[in-house]
Amino acid sequence: MPELPEVETIRRGLKKFIINQKITRIDVSCEKSFIGVPPVGKIKDIRRYGKALIIDLDNDSSLMIHLRMTGQLIYDGAERYAAGHPSDNFTANLPNKQTRVVLHLENGTLYFNDQRKFGFIKVIKTKAVESDPFIKKLAKEPWSMTPQEFYEKLQKHKNSCVKATILDQTIICGLGNIYADEALFAAKIHPERKSGSLSREESTSLLKSAREVMQKSIDSGGSTMATYVKADGTKGDYLEKFAQVFHRENQPCPRCSMKLIKIKVAGRGTHICPNCQQQPCLRSIGHD
């Protein structure tokens, strides 16, 4: 579930707590969730490639972590920091039923929870991170992609729905279901438009919107809970404060007040304003 802004929020949050701590032991309770031989070693850095986190150790090995749909990382030490898939388990006892891997550190514990077991932690050599099959094929993030490059990518996949195109991490990296919907709404583009039908202006607008919605989310701590859990832990509030369409079906469009609807595109739940985001055959009728 976590998309680029959530993973970046996790990275920044965890960094403060785990850098320079030694991993003393790793317990794996779900074989599928941990690939490789659990290492011990001191944590030197925590990096991010798209939606993947990399924890570098001082022994030439790294842990690659992908949370996929339902992963969570929770650090429990003098303070607790939790982020990832939103759930009540953040504040529940740890470990719990969904805890797949426990990393014991000198001064605390890092829990990897994952309801659906799609996520994983994988041991790779630090030198081989960039040549890992998943990392290697990731495209540029919206901030480092030029409008020209983006337009060319859309043309290359001209027969595919634009939403499917921007969800493909090998085409543009970082967007998931929330930010794809938000970016398309911001750019007033219907998700079922063929990628090749977007004008250069629309393409540039979409790229710009993708940057904006994700940056805004990073600035506000992600859309999911990212919290120092005390009794009243604060949480990332992108969905509450900034999301315009995601999970807002049946509510009025913030731009035109027409009722937002939910449809299915590329196999994913998709939220749109049927007035602001019109199909090609309906566009240019009457107004702009």
Added chain:
DNA sequence: CTAGGATCCTGTCAGC
């Protein structure tokens, strides 16, 4: 090569 659908897995919720 592209595009679309099934699939991995567990849990929750709406509808009967």
Added chain:
DNA sequence: TGCTGACAGGATCCTA
């Protein structure tokens, strides 16, 4: 209450 199917903030594999 219990059952059933749909669905879920991701990515891969298989098919045509």
